[in-house]
Amino acid sequence: MNISQAAQRAGLTAKALRYYESIDLLVPQRNPNGYREYSQSDVATLQFIQRARACGFTVEEVRELLALYRNPDRRSHDAKVLVEEKLLQVEQQLESLKAMRSSLRGLAEACAGDDFPECGILDHLASGE
């Protein structure tokens, strides 16, 4: 099938598929007319990529996951390590975002949000509370 249909079936964009080809993550066959031809197997791989990306893995990490997937001599330990590392990263980002949320809530509370110039947001940013 052509690129747009493959992209749609994997929940990705045609642009992303071309990018994945450019970095040799997934290189489809070509038709005589030069069009990319995606097989069912290609689409399955693209879905794998999409799911892994949705879990927060970078494209290079997805490359590692795919290598494990394709390697019958793999140890599941290696995949689990990747997942647990990513889990730690995600949890750290969560903490960071929670801190931001807390700061932003504090700022919002400090400001009347009216037509006057007095503003606790700007005061807090200027003075550090």
Next chain:
Amino acid sequence: MNISQAAQRAGLTAKALRYYESIDLLVPQRNPNGYREYSQSDVATLQFIQRARACGFTVEEVRELLALYRNPDRRSHDAKVLVEEKLLQVEQQLESLKAMRSSLRGLAEACAGDDFPECGILDHLASGE
């Protein structure tokens, strides 16, 4: 004071300060020898920038906040809108990360993490559960 000291006092890097100058966010004076000369006021502005960045504002959003801060005719409403928009964005990112965390936990649970190739992580990524 010189760039390194100003950066340290604001909790930033010299590289960041040069970047802020390059985008006209904060342009310090120059000494006759060509060195940047940061005033106390500059450092206060840099601290403002650092705090706003730590809250998740982009550099362009910081520029808007600084403009409000410097404008005596501002309405605090405008600052509050910026904060509340950012708060919404942060909350959306939080939800997104929580979904990732949930997915990653599910993957980790599905995998023994041993020396065998059988791996629920790779199975789940391949099949979509």
Next chain:
DNA sequence: CTGGAGGTTACCGTAAGGGGAAGGTCAACA
């Protein structure tokens, strides 16, 4: 006077594509 710490500019690289131009291809329809 010399060495080292710290300053300067300038250029390349990042992650993961998005946007858009210029042009080839295909299928349907008059």
Next chain:
DNA sequence: TGTTGACCTTCCCCTTACGGTAACCTCCAG
């Protein structure tokens, strides 16, 4: 047969917020 519109191709620039490095300049202490 001609044409139109949808879809494909490659190519190149743009994004964020700096980090790294090179080549070179300046200042200060010993």
